[in-house]
Amino acid sequence: MRQIDAALHVRGESQYVDDVPPPEGLLQAAVFGSPLAHGRINSLDLTAARQVEGVLAVLTAADIPGENQIGPIIADEAMLADGEVHYIGQPVAIVVASSRRIARQGVAAITLDCSPLPVIVDPKEAFGRNEIIGVPRTIARGDVDAAWADCDLVLEGSCDLGGQEHVYLETQRSRAIPLEGGRLRIHASTQSPYAGQRMIARILGVPFNRIEIDVQRLGGAFGGKEDQATQWACVAALSAWHTGRPVEIVLSRAEDMRMTGKRHPYRSDFKIGLSAEGRILAYQVAHYQNAGAGADLSPAVLERTLLHSTGSYAIPNVRLFGVSCRTNLPPNTAFRGFGGPQGMFVMECAIARAAEAMGKPVAEIQRLNLLGAGDHFPYGQPTGSDYARTTWDQAARSYDLPAIESRIAEHNATHFETKRGVAVMPVCFGISFTTTYMNQASALLHVYSDGSVGLSTGGVEMGQGLHTNLAGIAASALGIAATRIRVESTNTTRIANMSPSAASSTTLLNGNAVLLAANQILDRLKSLAAAELDLPGPADVSIADEQVLVGGEPAGLSWTELVGRAFKARTGLSAHGFYATPEIHYDKATEQGSPFAYHVYGAAIIEVTLDCLRGTYTIDSVKITHDLGRSLNERVDLGQIEGGLAQGLGWVSLEDLQYGPDGRLLSPALATYKVPDAHFMPDDIQTNFIPIADDTNAASNPGPYGSKAVGEPPLMYGIGLFFALRRAMRAFRPDLDLPFVSPLTPERVLMALYPEGHVAFPPIASAVEAAHER
Amino acid sequence: MAQQNITIKVNGTDQAAEIEQRLLLVHFIRENLALTGTHIGCDTTHCGACTLILDGKAVKSCTVFAVQADGKEVLTIEGMTTNGELHPLQEGFMEEHGLQCGFCTPGMIMSSYALLQENKNPTEAEIRWGISGNLCRCTGYVNIVKAVQYAAQKA
Numbered sequence A: 001m002r003q004i005d006a007a008l009h010v011r012g013e014s015q016y017v018d019d020v021p022p023p024e025g026l027l028q029a030a031v032f033g034s035p036l037a038h039g040r041i042n043s044l045d046l047t048a049a050r051q052v053e054g055v056l057a058v059l060t061a062a063d064i065p066g067e068n069q070i071g072p073i074i075a076d077e078a079m080l081a082d083g084e085v086h087y088i089g090q091p092v093a094i095v096v097a098s099s100r101r102i103a104r105q106g107v108a109a110i111t112l113d114c115s116p117l118p119v120i121v122d123p124k125e126a127f128g129r130n131e132i133i134g135v136p137r138t139i140a141r142g143d144v145d146a147a148w149a150d151c152d153l154v155l156e157g158s159c160d161l162g163g164q165e166h167v168y169l170e171t172q173r174s175r176a177i178p179l180e181g182g183r184l185r186i187h188a189s190t191q192s193p194y195a196g197q198r199m200i201a202r203i204l205g206v207p208f209n210r211i212e213i214d215v216q217r218l219g220g221a222f223g224g225k226e227d228q229a230t231q232w233a234c235v236a237a238l239s240a241w242h243t244g245r246p247v248e249i250v251l252s253r254a255e256d257m258r259m260t261g262k263r264h265p266y267r268s269d270f271k272i273g274l275s276a277e278g279r280i281l282a283y284q285v286a287h288y289q290n291a292g293a294g295a296d297l298s299p300a301v302l303e304r305t306l307l308h309s310t311g312s313y314a315i316p317n318v319r320l321f322g323v324s325c326r327t328n329l330p331p332n333t334a335f336r337g338f339g340g341p342q343g344m345f346v347m348e349c350a351i352a353r354a355a356e357a358m359g360k361p362v363a364e365i366q367r368l369n370l371l372g373a374g375d376h377f378p379y380g381q382p383t384g385s386d387y388a389r390t391t392w393d394q395a396a397r398s399y400d401l402p403a404i405e406s407r408i409a410e411h412n413a414t415h416f417e418t419k420r421g422v423a424v425m426p427v428c429f430g431i432s433f434t435t436t437y438m439n440q441a442s443a444l445l446h447v448y449s450d451g452s453v454g455l456s457t458g459g460v461e462m463g464q465g466l467h468t469n470l471a472g473i474a475a476s477a478l479g480i481a482a483t484r485i486r487v488e489s490t491n492t493t494r495i496a497n498m499s500p501s502a503a504s505s506t507t508l509l510n511g512n513a514v515l516l517a518a519n520q521i522l523d524r525l526k527s528l529a530a531a532e533l534d535l536p537g538p539a540d541v542s543i544a545d546e547q548v549l550v551g552g553e554p555a556g557l558s559w560t561e562l563v564g565r566a567f568k569a570r571t572g573l574s575a576h577g578f579y580a581t582p583e584i585h586y587d588k589a590t591e592q593g594s595p596f597a598y599h600v601y602g603a604a605i606i607e608v609t610l611d612c613l614r615g616t617y618t619i620d621s622v623k624i625t626h627d628l629g630r631s632l633n634e635r636v637d638l639g640q641i642e643g644g645l646a647q648g649l650g651w652v653s654l655e656d657l658q659y660g661p662d663g664r665l666l667s668p669a670l671a672t673y674k675v676p677d678a679h680f681m682p683d684d685i686q687t688n689f690i691p692i693a694d695d696t697n698a699a700s701n702p703g704p705y706g707s708k709a710v711g712e713p714p715l716m717y718g719i720g721l722f723f724a725l726r727r728a729m730r731a732f733r734p735d736l737d738l739p740f741v742s743p744l745t746p747e748r749v750l751m752a753l754y755p756e757g758h759v760a761f762p763p764i765a766s767a768v769e770a771a772h773e774r
Numbered sequence B: 001m002a003q004q005n006i007t008i009k010v011n012g013t014d015q016a017a018e019i020e021q022r023l024l025l026v027h028f029i030r031e032n033l034a035l036t037g038t039h040i041g042c043d044t045t046h047c048g049a050c051t052l053i054l055d056g057k058a059v060k061s062c063t064v065f066a067v068q069a070d071g072k073e074v075l076t077i078e079g080m081t082t083n084g085e086l087h088p089l090q091e092g093f094m095e096e097h098g099l100q101c102g103f104c105t106p107g108m109i110m111s112s113y114a115l116l117q118e119n120k121n122p123t124e125a126e127i128r129w130g131i132s133g134n135l136c137r138c139t140g141y142v143n144i145v146k147a148v149q150y151a152a153q154k155a
Helices: A006-011 A047-051 A100-108 A123-128 A144-150 A193-204 A230-243 A253-259 A298-307 A340-358 A362-368 A387-398 A401-414 A466-478 A506-532 A559-568 A634-652 A713-732 A746-753 A762-773 B025-032 B088-095 B105-118 B124-130 B142-154
Strands: A027-033 A039-045 A055-059 A091-097 A111-116 A132-141 A153-161 A173-178 A184-188 A211-215 A247-250 A266-274 A280-292 A317-326 A418-431 A440-447 A453-457 A485-487 A541-544 A547-550 A553-558 A574-580 A585-587 A592-594 A598-611 A617-626 A684-689 A740-742 B003-010 B013-020 B051-054 B057-060 B073-075
Touching (some): A006 B105, A047 A100, A055 A230, A123 A317, A144 A266, A298 A317, A340 A362, A340 A418, A362 A387, A362 A418, A387 A401, A418 A713, A440 A506, A466 A506, A506 A559, A506 A574, A547 A559, A617 A634, A713 A746, B013 B025, B057 B105, B105 B124, B105 B142
Parallel strands (some): A153 A740, A617 A684
Antiparallel strands (some): A055 A091, A440 A574, A541 A547, A547 A553, A598 A617
């Protein structure tokens, strides 16, 4: 089945928020953001802004009729700054005008008098000053303190992992339309319509049912519109509330990059202990998460970091500590992987350091310690699966890892200016919201009397292919063509209390809700068909290919005829399905439980060639073995794998968020913040899947039709690039103790290769001569 | 602000308007003509979502003034179909699943169009260079490259 919106996309007919023809009298809003990263507001001068011709309203915290609060987990985030500012770009005032240009002129006319306060950008510094958010968390298993004595080798190290800007190509935007009776309808680009509804109701002081959020589709999100879309929906809503007219806000790329939160930078310290053979006996890590100025989703992100801090490995003694640290950056937020990547990255750094110290191949230590079917995660959940090893071994075998290794050894022995590296990156990623109650979803399915179907769920289409999956699920369940199914916009008046489209769980949750709704309708239609066909009961009745079958044989009754008769027989042709993932739980007091429905596994082999004179590099290939289950749509799933990989590769290589000591983002545009393009991505990306018959992981998988989550896990394959590069760098400079600092931009690679600051030191100079002689 | 009369042939039809001289071409296309298939992604020529064809060449319309297009011909994504028939590139992006959220798709198709105008039979490397001024954040470009190859073979 083709992507359900493909025909619209290629004609340019898909409508994003501001592509919908503007309603009469549509106004535009722009936001004045704090110029300082931390300060006390003395005065805010709005006079000049109000005098700009075409400006209709200038709104501040004082104009919020309800509560000035939009923090999703902890109430620590004002919608508009009041008294103090905590990061550069923090919304302080809204200008509403007849055009976007005039609104921005109004913003430029605002002056803020502010007394500077100390700025913190480093999470460890924040921790040192006790600037923490929520409570520090520790997951422990075994006795790590006692275990060090049993280890033949104990090593410590530190990692400095950069953040990541989402770069959804469609920037944040929202359009609010006043309705009768003080209601508002908001067309928002959000992964979390319910969060938008809840927060708008909160700032306006009205019941939830006065606020309708409608979402057709998103031009990308990747976690950046999970809770960070709420702010802009609130801006549009508050502006419409005050002016009584429709109001739209569309952020420029510069505004979006400056004002919104990103993937969390982490600073982490690890300690790892191994046997002489290479078995990891003990592992301890402390993660200092750079949460930014407000909690946003940081505590939940931190939780997932801890739950993924041992990666794909079985380690008997662990202590995993993490703390969210308050700094003066925009509140950092969800980004594909949701803290998991950072936890896994640090584990891989520890293994790399150990392998380097022991003179063993990294892959040997990795393979030796992979999770097995009888192992438990540090939080107590059994793996129940041998998939960490199955996927690794299939990747190594099907892509001939030994041959890759020998090609690289050969290249490095015969080339001086370029060195090649390879790394294997195993992935084990838990599927479910770790906040158990969020694992619920609803679907509303209407069969119209002409046989066409309208389907609503709480899931948001953001390019991940959700609507394609849902239409396929409904079509299979009802036995009809997918073309009969219209997947409607996501709307809070049709689906209440929806969880965000996140945690790789959107198809799992909403797809199961669709099945539950479809099966109700199917039961009613089968009973009716049995009556129409004079059968004793519906047991032998099924519907396939739009025909009613009895005992598998066509009974001469089509879907449309059946539906038409059902309508006249006064059969309910609408159904609501509600799904909650069974058997998941987590106890934060003991840090033990089974928070995940199951885990997705895989392994990727990444090869890179490094130009050791320039620091530039080419990714030669990425070869993946992935645990996909029974794919609902293999092209959609492959697209998710390749796209996730691209973001993971970008995170550890090109994408460099640099902040000045004053908290200012120094790479606030796509000119300075580089994301992977078609040329950067390798030509050679291969993916194969574990045979479904071998699926030891299937029993616990509640995915619709045996499908598995695929949104986030592939991102972490990209981490392998860091270690492939590290290996190439070490081939050039085996004498150096390379730091674990990500991203490895070409600039950072070059600086690391030449810490002396120049090229012509003796070992290199002689090697250059040798190379020239060849 | 200074106004100017312009006439641009957009997708085969002359469009005359009196506009502000500093109006950007992308705003003219999106707001004055309501052709919203051309998107704005970065405002600074880096992402390519606003790519359209101006007198046969691909330009990023977020950094072209509408007055610069006066007397010229513009082709946008809306003009790619002929009598309802999809262009081979549109077909390619659809058949090869060269799209996910769809936001970059029109610009990607227009850049590919310019590439194929210049080079009817590009190698994979030439395709990758040809579309390297267009960012897609959803895919890994694998199927976008295939979509262009599909169109090249078909044409």
